[in-house]
Amino acid sequence: MASSSAPEQDKYRHYLSEEEVKNTKWRFGVPDYSVVNKLFDEGRTKIWPAGSLEDKVQRLVKTWEMEFFHKPNFDDFKTIDPKKFTFVLNGRKGLNLEEIGKLGGGYNPLLQTSLPEKFRGYNPDGETAESSHRTFTTTFPRGFALEILHVYSGPPVIVYKFRHWGYMEGPFKGHAPTGERVELYGMAIFEVDEEMRVVKVEFFFDPGQLLGGLLKGASLDGSAEEAASNCPVLRKTG
Numbered sequence: 001m002a003s004s005s006a007p008e009q010d011k012y013r014h015y016l017s018e019e020e021v022k023n024t025k026w027r028f029g030v031p032d033y034s035v036v037n038k039l040f041d042e043g044r045t046k047i048w049p050a051g052s053l054e055d056k057v058q059r060l061v062k063t064w065e066m067e068f069f070h071k072p073n074f075d076d077f078k079t080i081d082p083k084k085f086t087f088v089l090n091g092r093k094g095l096n097l098e099e100i101g102k103l104g105g106g107y108n109p110l111l112q113t114s115l116p117e118k119f120r121g122y123n124p125d126g127e128t129a130e131s132s133h134r135t136f137t138t139t140f141p142r143g144f145a146l147e148i149l150h151v152y153s154g155p156p157v158i159v160y161k162f163r164h165w166g167y168m169e170g171p172f173k174g175h176a177p178t179g180e181r182v183e184l185y186g187m188a189i190f191e192v193d194e195e196m197r198v199v200k201v202e203f204f205f206d207p208g209q210l211l212g213g214l215l216k217g218a219s220l221d222g223s224a225e226e227a228a229s230n231c232p233v234l235r236k237t238g
Contacts, residue, residue, distance in 0.1 A: 012037060013063045015078050027072045027105075028133060036143025043165060044147045057160055058148040060190070064198060065146065069106055069133065084199040094200075106132035111207050121211040122173060135173070139214060140166035140182075149185075158190040168214060175217035182213035 010016040010033050021030050048054035064079040074082040074097050086094040089112050100109050108124035117123055127135070136144065144166040152159040164184040168177050186205025190198050 010037070012040070012059060013066050014059065015063060015067070024071065024076050025073045027070050027129060031066060031070045033066075033143070035141075036145055039142045039166070040145040040147065043145060045163070046147055046149060048148070053154050054148055054151050057151050057154075057158055057190075058146075060158075060196070060198075061148065061160075061162070061188075062146060064190075064201075072105075072129075078197075080198045081193060084193075086200045088200070088202040090204055104132060105129040107136055108132055110203065111211075113207065121215045138170040139168055139172040139177070141169050142167060155192050155196065156194075158192065159187070160190075161185070161187055164210075168217070171220055172214040172217070174220050175215055176220050178213075178217045180213065180216075182210060184210045 009018075013033065015024075016031075016033075046054070048058060060079065067077050067079055071077060082097055085097055087096075087100055087109055088094045089110065092112060095103070095109060103109050103112070103124060104127055106127075106129040107122075108127055108129070111122055111124045113120060113124070117125075122135075124132075144164055147163050148160050149163055150161040152161070162185070164186075165181055168180055168182050170177050184205060186203060188204065189200075189202040191200040192198050
């Protein structure tokens with residue numbers, strides 16, 4: 001499922017060749033997307049022609065997500081301009097890379113919330129990049145696949161609709177796995193420069209679509225969840 005050696009070039013993501021992998025620092029070890037690629041191939045609803053705008057945007061977004069989750073060193077990022085990059089969620093205040101780092105990276109910037117803490121199914125303020133990644137790879141052992149459903153405009157301002165999905169086959173924050181598919185739909189805007197590096201990202205989606213599906217399971221004691229979350233293989237996926 002995961003390997004300590006460099007993977008073959010990923011068919012949906014750039015910058016994962018043997019040479020590039022060797023010269024990059026990785027947060028959780030070299031990521032292995034073979035399992036989530038299988039989930040994607042089996043569950044996608046769109047097959048875009050190679051080289052089409054939709055195919056290029058899908059590869060850009062998947063590669064950006066890979067770097068966003070797995071590269072701790074900003075200088076190793078190739079999909080963005082680190083000096084100009086801004087991240088915006090649902091119209092909130094924009095964040096630069098340093099501010100994203102303070103949030104812990106990973107899913108935390110994507111799940112920012114104004115809800116009081118007692119109502120949060122997932123509290124990004126109390127999570128690190130490590131704990132966030134461990135939580136979601138445990139919950140989605142086959143990964144959380146992404147497909148581009150529609151591209152409304154091309155560079156320099158790319159506007160697209162996306163779908164994320166996975167199967168809740170592991171526990172989540174004290175809730176038992178349901179085995180059900182959990183889906184999330186949304187819109188995003190990627191502003192790119194003349195070198196196709198992203199300088200600004202805006203996401204628009206309802207986090208409740210994701211969290212609602214993860215909080216349906218029966219309550220668990222902590223030992224079952226801890227055992228599942230300690231698997232070292234899962235940390236290198238998705």
